Each structure stands twice: as C-alpha cells, then as structure tokens.
Amino acid sequence: MLNTKDILETIRMIQDENLDIRTITMGISLLDCSRSDASAACDAIYDKICRYAEKLVSTGEDIEREYGIPIINKRIAVTPIAMIAAACPGADTVRYAHALDRAAETVGVNFVGGYSALVHKGFGPGDYALIQSIPEALATTKKVCSSVNVGSTKAGINMDAVQMMGRVIRECAEKTVDDSYFGAAKLVVFCNAPEDNPFMAGAFHGAGEADCVINVGVSGPGVVRAALEKVPDGDITEVADMIKKTAFKITRMGQLVAKEASKRLCVPFGIVDLSLAPTPAVGDSVAHILEEMGLERCGAHGTTACLALLNDAVKKGGVMASSHVGGLSGAFIPVSEDAGMIEAARCGALSIEKLEAMTAVCSVGLDMICVPGDTSAEILSAILADEAAIGMVNSKTTAIRLIPAIGKKEGDEVEFGGLFGSGPVMSVNRYSPAKFISRGGRIPAPMQSLKN
C-alpha cells in the first residue's frame, strides 16, 4: 500500500497549500470553418466549438470529483481568428468574437482565447481589420480573449504593429472604464508566442497543431513555498533541489489529469504547461516563494537571481514528469493576481523597471500591471517594444498585459475581482519615446535567428 506520509503530503498540498490544476484547455482548429460569407463562417465556428467541447466542462468536473483535485478553469483556444476572417474581406470582424462568446456560453467554459493575429513579420489579409476591432470585440463580449504576436527571434519585431498595439491597449481600457478596464486585461501582446499555451488571455491554437488537443496548465506556488519552509537555512543548491522535487510532483499530477481528460474526451493529449501560476489567495503567491528564499520583499536586489533559479528548477523538475511539455512553462509574475506582488508594488519595493528585468528570466512578461490613465499610446508601445526586444534576443516568450487605468493616477487602486485580483497603479517613465515609435518599420531579426 502507499506510504501514509505520501498520502498525507498530497492531501496537505491540496487542502492547505492551494495545489490545483489551473486549467484544462481544449485547442480547436477552426481552419475548416473559413467561409467567404461571414455569417456562414460564424455559424460554422459556433457549431464546431459546441460539437467538440460539448463534454469538456462535465468531464473536467468528473475528474475533479474522482481524483479530489480542484480544476479551476475549463477553457477553449482556437485558431487565430484573423486567419479565418481573411476569407471575407470587408466583413465586420467583431461578429466572429460574438460567435466565440456564444459558443463559450453554450458549452460553459470560463474563457475562449484566439481572437488573435500573428503579425511578427507583417500584416496578412485579415490581420489589420482584426487588430483594429479588438477594443470593440473585447468590450462587447464576456469570455473572449485576444492576443497579437508582434515579434519573434526568427522574424524580428514589427514596429508598425507595436505602434498600433499601444493605441489598441488604450482603447481597450477606454471602452471598458465602467468594468474596471477589463477589456485590457483580456488582451496580451506577445513576442515569440507559443502555439499551445493553455493559459489566458494569451491562448490560441496554432496553425501547426492537430484538429483538436487537450493541453493542461498546472499551478502550485503555495506548495513550493511550503516546501522551502522545510529548508530554512539550507544553501541555494538545497533550495533548487527542493523546488525541483516539488515541481516534479505537481507536474505528475498535471500529466495524470491531462492523460485522463484526453482519454475520456477521445482527444489527443497535447502538452502540460509547467507553470507556477499564482492567484490573489493568501498562500498562492510566486512573490512569497522569492521572499521565502531570503528577500525582505519581492523587488529587492536579488529578485532576478531568485526568480531565475526558481524558473529553471521548475522546468528541470517538471520536464521528467511529463511526456510532452510546452506552452509557457515557468513562473508567472502577474502583479494584480499575486498577493505578494501586490504588497510589494504597494509599498514601493517593486517597480516596472524591476519587473522588466525579471521577465528576462521567467516565463512571461509584464503581466496585469496597472499604469496611470494618462499614459500615452506611444509609451505603451515603447514598453511593448522593450519587452519584445528581451524576448527576441533571448529566444523566449515575452508579453505585455498592461491596464491603463483611465482617470486614475499613480498609487490609486484598481479592483478586478476573482482570479484577476487587484493592484495599485504603478508609475511609468514619462520621457517621450514618440519619435522612435512613429518611425515604424521592422527591427531586423538578431544574429540568434541565424542558426541554420
């Protein structure tokens, strides 16, 4: 029989340390829903999603009950809609977002991602119209998430798209002022976007993916922090080993749930995303892991080194536990969704500049950060350009999800509620990058792209 200690450890992880499966995300290809008539395309999209994902939520709930492990979200990721909308030039692209929203409502998932365009090298048919329509689409739907890829290590950075996205981010916030600027929280702008990411708001189903797959994102910052409490005076090698062992256990559970969901839904298993995804709940914070390593506050000097260690150890522990690893895989540092980050930002220990440095060594980017309402579109574009440059040069995914808090200034608070949390408006550097952003064009791909 199983060891009593092991059984009680698993139960403690779930009961006291917030261990959960963050998401089961079904990726669905919509390439066969492309029609030259937008109404027919929207009908085809709605029908296909409802047919494929009919049992996604109930299957997730069955697994949750039988295995006793919470599965927080059930989601859908679809082919970037710009590819589908390209077939009917001139049509109102927002209709596709409404079709996605209706389908998400019918099947009962939390979110559907893929109102997206991939423009890292240039705008194809459908891309421009879709990007222009993002603010309207996100303001008039509940469950639709959007993402745009503006750069890659192979292609460089599309600065025309960067310029455009600064305006789009602002408009998203402006159109949803009464809803805590929630439109901006549903938009991610990427460099090196992964095609199998199960996490929102950046999930989409890449063109190279199968017709339908199941991807799973695990969580568990609370478990890692609790494990580190067992080595209060250990050296850093011991800390790294402890994180690896814990990440292995967490990921094994993710792999089990992914395989089981794949079997029950008769859909191929895609990947497990080995991420430490925090929530605003006490004890579920990535910042608190860094503080457990010995920092007075997240954001102190040393934070980047601690995060690099954490991110690397999570991957090393997790990679052997799963047959296929993908997505973002690493530690997430969303400010408003992490109790420790919120505290650090409030007390001034954590700045956007420090967060930017942290994104060079962890899995995502400047995530869920509220900036003053009068931050110009050029400054937003320039923050994006910096982030994309870090991703491009380091051959990694980076992204921004910034919330311009219209009508608010530095130090004010924004409340999103639920998993999105709350956070203070953080200060940004006010010197103007307008001339640089207005140049447009493309930052050439770096030497790292020439690997062949």
Add this chain to the structure above:
Amino acid sequence: MRAVLTVIGKDMVGILAGVSGICAETGVNVMEVTQSILQDMFAMIMLVDISDSNVPFDELSARLAKYGDDNALSIRIMHEDIFNSMHRI
C-alpha cells in the same frame, strides 16, 4: 476502480466502525487499513475497491463528507492514481 479514503481529525470512539459501516452499506470493499494517532490527531487511511459500489461516486463521497462534518472529521475519497502518479515513478 480503487480509491484512497482518508480520515483525519480528533480521536474518538467509533470512527473506524462508522466509516467502515458506510463502506458496507454502499458495497465498497475495504482492502487495507492503516491508522495512526499522533498527539490526539487521528489519521486513518483505507484502500478501498469501489468497482461494485451500489451508489454513484458522488453520493459515496457526499455521504462520507457528511459523516465527517457531523463528527468534526475531515474525510476524503480520491482515486488511487493521484497518489501513485505523484509519489511513484
């Protein structure tokens, strides 16, 4: 399907009888039992076979949880594989 049933709480008379009584009523076969008491805290772990259970898993789980609530115990029943996958390679 085999499941692990855990009972954690303050020690008192009749816990084993109460829980195994529910198992008997619902057609759940108890395969192994271990229990330990650490400073008044009672921890019992049962490996059970629920293949021939006469109630759906949800109902079994709810009945055990209710017995737990009534007696200030934390009772969980979980598929065995969750522990196997996490602790065995």
